[in-house]
Amino acid sequence: MYKGYLIDLDGTIYRGQEPILAGKNFVDELKRRNLPFLFVTNNTTRSPETVAHRLKHEFDIDVAPETVYTATLATIDFMRADKAGNKVFVIGEAGLIDLILAAGFVWEEENPDYVVVGLDNNVTYEKFVLATLAIQKGATFIGTNPDKNIPTERGLLPGAGSLISLVETATQTKPIFIGKPEAIIMDKALEKIGLAKEDVIMVGDNYETDICSGLNNGIDTLLVLSGFTKKSEVPNLPKAPTFVLDSLDEWDFGDLKK
Structure with a gap:
Protein backbone atom coordinates (compact mmCIF):
# COMPACT_ATOMS: atom_id res chain seq x y z
CA MET A 1 0.00 0.00 0.00
CA TYR A 2 1.15 3.55 -0.64
CA LYS A 3 2.14 5.52 2.43
CA GLY A 4 1.37 8.91 0.87
CA TYR A 5 -0.28 10.60 -2.09
CA LEU A 6 0.81 13.51 -4.28
CA ILE A 7 -2.32 14.91 -5.91
CA ASP A 8 -3.04 17.36 -8.70
CA LEU A 9 -5.95 19.78 -8.27
CA ASP A 10 -7.48 21.23 -11.45
CA GLY A 11 -8.94 18.44 -13.54
CA THR A 12 -8.49 15.95 -10.70
CA ILE A 13 -10.24 17.37 -7.61
CA TYR A 14 -12.25 20.00 -9.48
CA ARG A 15 -12.62 21.27 -13.02
CA GLY A 16 -12.48 25.07 -13.10
CA GLN A 17 -15.49 26.11 -11.01
CA GLU A 18 -17.08 22.68 -11.29
CA PRO A 19 -16.62 20.19 -8.43
CA ILE A 20 -15.59 16.62 -9.16
CA LEU A 21 -17.43 14.60 -6.50
CA ALA A 22 -15.04 11.68 -6.84
CA GLY A 23 -12.20 14.05 -5.99
CA LYS A 24 -13.84 15.09 -2.73
CA ASN A 25 -14.58 11.46 -1.90
CA PHE A 26 -10.95 10.58 -2.56
CA VAL A 27 -9.61 13.26 -0.20
CA ASP A 28 -12.19 12.40 2.47
CA GLU A 29 -11.06 8.77 2.36
CA LEU A 30 -7.40 9.78 2.67
CA LYS A 31 -8.28 11.82 5.74
CA ARG A 32 -10.35 8.98 7.20
CA ARG A 33 -7.43 6.60 6.79
CA ASN A 34 -4.92 9.16 8.15
CA LEU A 35 -2.86 8.81 4.97
CA PRO A 36 -0.58 11.82 4.32
CA PHE A 37 -1.21 13.71 1.11
CA LEU A 38 0.08 16.81 -0.60
CA PHE A 39 -1.61 18.74 -3.37
CA VAL A 40 1.14 19.43 -5.92
CA THR A 41 -0.15 22.03 -8.32
CA ASN A 42 1.29 24.00 -11.21
CA ASN A 43 -1.26 26.74 -10.52
CA THR A 44 0.57 29.90 -9.45
CA THR A 45 -2.39 32.29 -9.39
CA ARG A 46 -3.31 31.47 -5.77
CA SER A 47 -1.41 31.12 -2.49
CA PRO A 48 -1.69 27.89 -0.46
CA GLU A 49 -3.97 29.74 1.97
CA THR A 50 -6.25 30.84 -0.86
CA VAL A 51 -6.29 27.34 -2.35
CA ALA A 52 -7.24 25.80 1.01
CA HIS A 53 -9.96 28.44 1.50
CA ARG A 54 -11.35 27.75 -1.96
CA LEU A 55 -11.32 23.99 -1.43
CA LYS A 56 -13.29 24.40 1.78
CA HIS A 57 -15.84 27.00 0.71
CA GLU A 58 -16.36 26.05 -2.94
CA PHE A 59 -15.84 22.29 -2.91
CA ASP A 60 -16.47 21.28 0.74
CA ILE A 61 -12.94 19.89 1.11
CA ASP A 62 -11.43 20.96 4.45
CA VAL A 63 -7.62 20.85 4.35
CA ALA A 64 -4.79 22.92 5.82
CA PRO A 65 -2.72 25.29 3.66
CA GLU A 66 0.30 23.13 4.53
CA THR A 67 -1.16 20.38 2.33
CA VAL A 68 -0.73 22.61 -0.75
CA TYR A 69 2.61 22.87 -2.55
CA THR A 70 2.47 25.18 -5.55
CA ALA A 71 4.86 25.88 -8.41
CA THR A 72 5.26 29.31 -6.78
CA LEU A 73 6.77 27.79 -3.64
CA ALA A 74 9.00 25.57 -5.77
CA THR A 75 10.12 28.61 -7.80
CA ILE A 76 11.08 30.45 -4.62
CA ASP A 77 12.96 27.42 -3.34
CA PHE A 78 14.83 27.20 -6.66
CA MET A 79 15.85 30.87 -6.73
CA ARG A 80 17.01 30.73 -3.10
CA ALA A 81 19.22 27.74 -3.88
CA ASP A 82 20.43 29.24 -7.18
CA LYS A 83 21.64 32.44 -5.46
CA ILE A 178 10.00 24.48 -12.23
CA GLY A 179 6.60 22.78 -12.11
CA LYS A 180 5.46 19.33 -13.09
CA PRO A 181 6.84 17.27 -14.76
CA GLU A 182 10.24 18.63 -13.67
CA ALA A 183 12.29 17.07 -10.88
CA ILE A 184 12.58 20.40 -9.05
CA ILE A 185 9.00 20.48 -7.78
CA MET A 186 8.78 16.72 -7.24
CA ASP A 187 11.95 16.54 -5.13
CA LYS A 188 10.73 19.42 -2.98
CA ALA A 189 7.28 17.82 -2.64
CA LEU A 190 8.85 14.58 -1.40
CA GLU A 191 10.85 16.56 1.16
CA LYS A 192 7.68 18.27 2.33
CA ILE A 193 5.61 15.10 2.67
CA GLY A 194 8.58 13.34 4.26
CA LEU A 195 8.42 10.11 2.27
CA ALA A 196 10.61 8.27 -0.21
CA LYS A 197 9.52 8.21 -3.85
CA GLU A 198 8.85 4.45 -3.76
CA ASP A 199 6.27 4.99 -0.99
CA VAL A 200 4.08 7.56 -2.79
CA ILE A 201 1.94 7.75 -5.90
CA MET A 202 1.30 10.78 -8.11
CA VAL A 203 -2.38 11.27 -8.94
CA GLY A 204 -3.48 13.52 -11.80
CA ASP A 205 -5.46 14.06 -14.99
CA ASN A 206 -2.73 15.39 -17.28
CA TYR A 207 -0.36 12.84 -18.81
CA GLU A 208 2.09 15.50 -20.00
CA THR A 209 2.60 17.03 -16.55
CA ASP A 210 1.14 14.97 -13.68
CA ILE A 211 1.91 11.52 -15.00
CA CYS A 212 5.23 12.39 -16.62
CA SER A 213 6.30 13.97 -13.32
CA GLY A 214 6.05 10.49 -11.87
CA LEU A 215 7.39 8.57 -14.85
CA ASN A 216 10.39 10.90 -15.18
CA ASN A 217 11.24 10.78 -11.48
CA GLY A 218 10.70 7.17 -10.44
CA ILE A 219 7.28 7.63 -8.82
CA ASP A 220 4.22 5.45 -9.44
CA THR A 221 1.32 7.18 -11.15
CA LEU A 222 -2.47 7.15 -11.27
CA LEU A 223 -4.02 8.77 -14.33
CA VAL A 224 -7.65 9.74 -13.81
CA LEU A 225 -9.62 10.51 -16.97
CA SER A 226 -11.54 13.47 -15.53
CA GLY A 227 -9.66 16.34 -17.13
CA PHE A 228 -6.94 16.91 -19.68
CA THR A 229 -5.97 13.47 -21.01
CA LYS A 230 -8.78 11.66 -22.81
CA LYS A 231 -9.58 7.96 -22.72
CA SER A 232 -9.01 7.67 -26.47
CA GLU A 233 -5.40 8.82 -25.98
CA VAL A 234 -4.47 6.17 -23.41
CA PRO A 235 -3.58 3.31 -25.82
CA ASN A 236 -1.09 5.55 -27.62
CA LEU A 237 0.68 7.08 -24.62
CA PRO A 238 4.49 6.78 -24.90
CA LYS A 239 4.75 5.02 -21.52
CA ALA A 240 1.85 3.60 -19.56
CA PRO A 241 0.93 5.03 -16.15
CA THR A 242 0.94 2.57 -13.27
CA PHE A 243 -2.85 2.86 -13.05
CA VAL A 244 -5.56 4.40 -15.25
CA LEU A 245 -9.08 5.04 -13.92
CA ASP A 246 -12.19 6.72 -15.30
CA SER A 247 -12.95 8.07 -11.81
CA LEU A 248 -11.17 8.30 -8.47
CA ASP A 249 -14.19 6.54 -6.96
CA GLU A 250 -12.77 3.38 -8.56
CA TRP A 251 -9.53 3.53 -6.57
CA ASP A 252 -8.97 0.68 -4.12
CA PHE A 253 -6.82 1.95 -1.28
CA GLY A 254 -5.92 -1.63 -0.54
CA ASP A 255 -4.22 -2.03 -3.93
CA LEU A 256 -0.71 -3.33 -3.67
CA LYS A 257 1.96 -1.48 -5.61
CA LYS A 258 2.68 -3.04 -8.98
Whole structure:
Protein backbone atom coordinates (compact mmCIF):
# COMPACT_ATOMS: atom_id res chain seq x y z
CA MET A 1 0.00 0.00 0.00
CA TYR A 2 1.15 3.55 -0.64
CA LYS A 3 2.14 5.52 2.43
CA GLY A 4 1.37 8.91 0.87
CA TYR A 5 -0.28 10.60 -2.09
CA LEU A 6 0.81 13.51 -4.28
CA ILE A 7 -2.32 14.91 -5.91
CA ASP A 8 -3.04 17.36 -8.70
CA LEU A 9 -5.95 19.78 -8.27
CA ASP A 10 -7.48 21.23 -11.45
CA GLY A 11 -8.94 18.44 -13.54
CA THR A 12 -8.49 15.95 -10.70
CA ILE A 13 -10.24 17.37 -7.61
CA TYR A 14 -12.25 20.00 -9.48
CA ARG A 15 -12.62 21.27 -13.02
CA GLY A 16 -12.48 25.07 -13.10
CA GLN A 17 -15.49 26.11 -11.01
CA GLU A 18 -17.08 22.68 -11.29
CA PRO A 19 -16.62 20.19 -8.43
CA ILE A 20 -15.59 16.62 -9.16
CA LEU A 21 -17.43 14.60 -6.50
CA ALA A 22 -15.04 11.68 -6.84
CA GLY A 23 -12.20 14.05 -5.99
CA LYS A 24 -13.84 15.09 -2.73
CA ASN A 25 -14.58 11.46 -1.90
CA PHE A 26 -10.95 10.58 -2.56
CA VAL A 27 -9.61 13.26 -0.20
CA ASP A 28 -12.19 12.40 2.47
CA GLU A 29 -11.06 8.77 2.36
CA LEU A 30 -7.40 9.78 2.67
CA LYS A 31 -8.28 11.82 5.74
CA ARG A 32 -10.35 8.98 7.20
CA ARG A 33 -7.43 6.60 6.79
CA ASN A 34 -4.92 9.16 8.15
CA LEU A 35 -2.86 8.81 4.97
CA PRO A 36 -0.58 11.82 4.32
CA PHE A 37 -1.21 13.71 1.11
CA LEU A 38 0.08 16.81 -0.60
CA PHE A 39 -1.61 18.74 -3.37
CA VAL A 40 1.14 19.43 -5.92
CA THR A 41 -0.15 22.03 -8.32
CA ASN A 42 1.29 24.00 -11.21
CA ASN A 43 -1.26 26.74 -10.52
CA THR A 44 0.57 29.90 -9.45
CA THR A 45 -2.39 32.29 -9.39
CA ARG A 46 -3.31 31.47 -5.77
CA SER A 47 -1.41 31.12 -2.49
CA PRO A 48 -1.69 27.89 -0.46
CA GLU A 49 -3.97 29.74 1.97
CA THR A 50 -6.25 30.84 -0.86
CA VAL A 51 -6.29 27.34 -2.35
CA ALA A 52 -7.24 25.80 1.01
CA HIS A 53 -9.96 28.44 1.50
CA ARG A 54 -11.35 27.75 -1.96
CA LEU A 55 -11.32 23.99 -1.43
CA LYS A 56 -13.29 24.40 1.78
CA HIS A 57 -15.84 27.00 0.71
CA GLU A 58 -16.36 26.05 -2.94
CA PHE A 59 -15.84 22.29 -2.91
CA ASP A 60 -16.47 21.28 0.74
CA ILE A 61 -12.94 19.89 1.11
CA ASP A 62 -11.43 20.96 4.45
CA VAL A 63 -7.62 20.85 4.35
CA ALA A 64 -4.79 22.92 5.82
CA PRO A 65 -2.72 25.29 3.66
CA GLU A 66 0.30 23.13 4.53
CA THR A 67 -1.16 20.38 2.33
CA VAL A 68 -0.73 22.61 -0.75
CA TYR A 69 2.61 22.87 -2.55
CA THR A 70 2.47 25.18 -5.55
CA ALA A 71 4.86 25.88 -8.41
CA THR A 72 5.26 29.31 -6.78
CA LEU A 73 6.77 27.79 -3.64
CA ALA A 74 9.00 25.57 -5.77
CA THR A 75 10.12 28.61 -7.80
CA ILE A 76 11.08 30.45 -4.62
CA ASP A 77 12.96 27.42 -3.34
CA PHE A 78 14.83 27.20 -6.66
CA MET A 79 15.85 30.87 -6.73
CA ARG A 80 17.01 30.73 -3.10
CA ALA A 81 19.22 27.74 -3.88
CA ASP A 82 20.43 29.24 -7.18
CA LYS A 83 21.64 32.44 -5.46
CA ALA A 84 22.08 34.43 -8.69
CA GLY A 85 20.63 37.58 -7.09
CA ASN A 86 17.43 38.88 -5.56
CA LYS A 87 16.03 41.15 -8.28
CA VAL A 88 13.05 39.75 -10.16
CA PHE A 89 10.48 40.64 -12.79
CA VAL A 90 7.36 38.48 -12.88
CA ILE A 91 4.57 37.89 -15.34
CA GLY A 92 1.92 36.37 -13.13
CA GLU A 93 -0.81 37.00 -10.62
CA ALA A 94 -0.91 37.68 -6.88
CA GLY A 95 -0.34 34.04 -5.94
CA LEU A 96 3.02 34.24 -7.68
CA ILE A 97 4.14 37.87 -7.28
CA ASP A 98 3.14 38.45 -3.66
CA LEU A 99 4.78 35.28 -2.38
CA ILE A 100 8.01 35.92 -4.30
CA LEU A 101 8.26 39.45 -2.89
CA ALA A 102 7.34 38.22 0.60
CA ALA A 103 10.23 35.76 0.33
CA GLY A 104 12.66 38.69 0.09
CA PHE A 105 13.04 39.21 -3.64
CA VAL A 106 12.97 42.77 -5.00
CA TRP A 107 10.91 43.96 -7.97
CA GLU A 108 13.02 45.17 -10.92
CA GLU A 109 11.76 45.69 -14.46
CA GLU A 110 14.86 46.76 -16.42
CA ASN A 111 17.76 44.70 -15.05
CA PRO A 112 16.42 41.80 -12.98
CA ASP A 113 18.40 38.71 -12.09
CA TYR A 114 15.37 36.55 -12.83
CA VAL A 115 12.39 36.77 -15.14
CA VAL A 116 9.62 34.48 -13.94
CA VAL A 117 6.70 33.76 -16.26
CA GLY A 118 3.50 32.10 -15.06
CA LEU A 119 -0.19 32.29 -15.79
CA ASP A 120 -1.49 35.85 -15.93
CA ASN A 121 -5.14 36.50 -16.80
CA ASN A 122 -4.33 40.20 -17.19
CA VAL A 123 -1.17 39.85 -19.25
CA THR A 124 -0.31 42.73 -21.60
CA TYR A 125 2.01 43.18 -24.53
CA GLU A 126 4.14 45.55 -22.41
CA LYS A 127 4.74 42.83 -19.83
CA PHE A 128 6.04 40.59 -22.61
CA VAL A 129 8.24 43.44 -23.82
CA LEU A 130 9.82 43.93 -20.38
CA ALA A 131 10.39 40.19 -19.97
CA THR A 132 11.92 39.86 -23.43
CA LEU A 133 14.32 42.78 -22.98
CA ALA A 134 15.42 41.61 -19.52
CA ILE A 135 16.19 38.09 -20.75
CA GLN A 136 18.11 39.53 -23.70
CA LYS A 137 20.22 41.41 -21.14
CA GLY A 138 21.05 38.18 -19.34
CA ALA A 139 18.32 37.58 -16.77
CA THR A 140 17.66 33.93 -15.91
CA PHE A 141 14.43 32.87 -17.61
CA ILE A 142 12.16 30.77 -15.36
CA GLY A 143 8.89 29.20 -16.47
CA THR A 144 6.69 28.19 -13.58
CA ASN A 145 5.20 25.25 -15.46
CA PRO A 146 4.78 23.96 -19.02
CA ASP A 147 0.99 23.46 -18.93
CA LYS A 148 -0.25 24.43 -22.40
CA ASN A 149 -3.88 24.38 -21.31
CA ILE A 150 -6.09 24.58 -18.23
CA PRO A 151 -9.15 22.30 -18.04
CA THR A 152 -12.23 24.36 -17.12
CA GLU A 153 -15.99 24.12 -17.46
CA ARG A 154 -15.56 26.26 -20.62
CA GLY A 155 -13.03 23.88 -22.13
CA LEU A 156 -9.23 23.83 -22.40
CA LEU A 157 -8.02 27.41 -21.93
CA PRO A 158 -4.45 28.71 -22.56
CA GLY A 159 -2.13 27.85 -19.68
CA ALA A 160 1.15 29.22 -18.40
CA GLY A 161 3.06 27.18 -20.96
CA SER A 162 1.38 29.12 -23.77
CA LEU A 163 2.58 32.44 -22.32
CA ILE A 164 6.05 31.04 -21.69
CA SER A 165 6.25 29.85 -25.31
CA LEU A 166 5.69 33.40 -26.50
CA VAL A 167 8.62 34.69 -24.44
CA GLU A 168 10.76 31.74 -25.52
CA THR A 169 10.02 32.55 -29.17
CA ALA A 170 10.75 36.25 -28.69
CA THR A 171 14.05 35.66 -26.87
CA GLN A 172 15.13 32.38 -28.51
CA THR A 173 15.97 31.30 -24.97
CA LYS A 174 14.69 28.13 -23.34
CA PRO A 175 13.29 28.59 -19.83
CA ILE A 176 14.13 26.66 -16.70
CA PHE A 177 10.84 24.94 -15.92
CA ILE A 178 10.00 24.48 -12.23
CA GLY A 179 6.60 22.78 -12.11
CA LYS A 180 5.46 19.33 -13.09
CA PRO A 181 6.84 17.27 -14.76
CA GLU A 182 10.24 18.63 -13.67
CA ALA A 183 12.29 17.07 -10.88
CA ILE A 184 12.58 20.40 -9.05
CA ILE A 185 9.00 20.48 -7.78
CA MET A 186 8.78 16.72 -7.24
CA ASP A 187 11.95 16.54 -5.13
CA LYS A 188 10.73 19.42 -2.98
CA ALA A 189 7.28 17.82 -2.64
CA LEU A 190 8.85 14.58 -1.40
CA GLU A 191 10.85 16.56 1.16
CA LYS A 192 7.68 18.27 2.33
CA ILE A 193 5.61 15.10 2.67
CA GLY A 194 8.58 13.34 4.26
CA LEU A 195 8.42 10.11 2.27
CA ALA A 196 10.61 8.27 -0.21
CA LYS A 197 9.52 8.21 -3.85
CA GLU A 198 8.85 4.45 -3.76
CA ASP A 199 6.27 4.99 -0.99
CA VAL A 200 4.08 7.56 -2.79
CA ILE A 201 1.94 7.75 -5.90
CA MET A 202 1.30 10.78 -8.11
CA VAL A 203 -2.38 11.27 -8.94
CA GLY A 204 -3.48 13.52 -11.80
CA ASP A 205 -5.46 14.06 -14.99
CA ASN A 206 -2.73 15.39 -17.28
CA TYR A 207 -0.36 12.84 -18.81
CA GLU A 208 2.09 15.50 -20.00
CA THR A 209 2.60 17.03 -16.55
CA ASP A 210 1.14 14.97 -13.68
CA ILE A 211 1.91 11.52 -15.00
CA CYS A 212 5.23 12.39 -16.62
CA SER A 213 6.30 13.97 -13.32
CA GLY A 214 6.05 10.49 -11.87
CA LEU A 215 7.39 8.57 -14.85
CA ASN A 216 10.39 10.90 -15.18
CA ASN A 217 11.24 10.78 -11.48
CA GLY A 218 10.70 7.17 -10.44
CA ILE A 219 7.28 7.63 -8.82
CA ASP A 220 4.22 5.45 -9.44
CA THR A 221 1.32 7.18 -11.15
CA LEU A 222 -2.47 7.15 -11.27
CA LEU A 223 -4.02 8.77 -14.33
CA VAL A 224 -7.65 9.74 -13.81
CA LEU A 225 -9.62 10.51 -16.97
CA SER A 226 -11.54 13.47 -15.53
CA GLY A 227 -9.66 16.34 -17.13
CA PHE A 228 -6.94 16.91 -19.68
CA THR A 229 -5.97 13.47 -21.01
CA LYS A 230 -8.78 11.66 -22.81
CA LYS A 231 -9.58 7.96 -22.72
CA SER A 232 -9.01 7.67 -26.47
CA GLU A 233 -5.40 8.82 -25.98
CA VAL A 234 -4.47 6.17 -23.41
CA PRO A 235 -3.58 3.31 -25.82
CA ASN A 236 -1.09 5.55 -27.62
CA LEU A 237 0.68 7.08 -24.62
CA PRO A 238 4.49 6.78 -24.90
CA LYS A 239 4.75 5.02 -21.52
CA ALA A 240 1.85 3.60 -19.56
CA PRO A 241 0.93 5.03 -16.15
CA THR A 242 0.94 2.57 -13.27
CA PHE A 243 -2.85 2.86 -13.05
CA VAL A 244 -5.56 4.40 -15.25
CA LEU A 245 -9.08 5.04 -13.92
CA ASP A 246 -12.19 6.72 -15.30
CA SER A 247 -12.95 8.07 -11.81
CA LEU A 248 -11.17 8.30 -8.47
CA ASP A 249 -14.19 6.54 -6.96
CA GLU A 250 -12.77 3.38 -8.56
CA TRP A 251 -9.53 3.53 -6.57
CA ASP A 252 -8.97 0.68 -4.12
CA PHE A 253 -6.82 1.95 -1.28
CA GLY A 254 -5.92 -1.63 -0.54
CA ASP A 255 -4.22 -2.03 -3.93
CA LEU A 256 -0.71 -3.33 -3.67
CA LYS A 257 1.96 -1.48 -5.61
CA LYS A 258 2.68 -3.04 -8.98
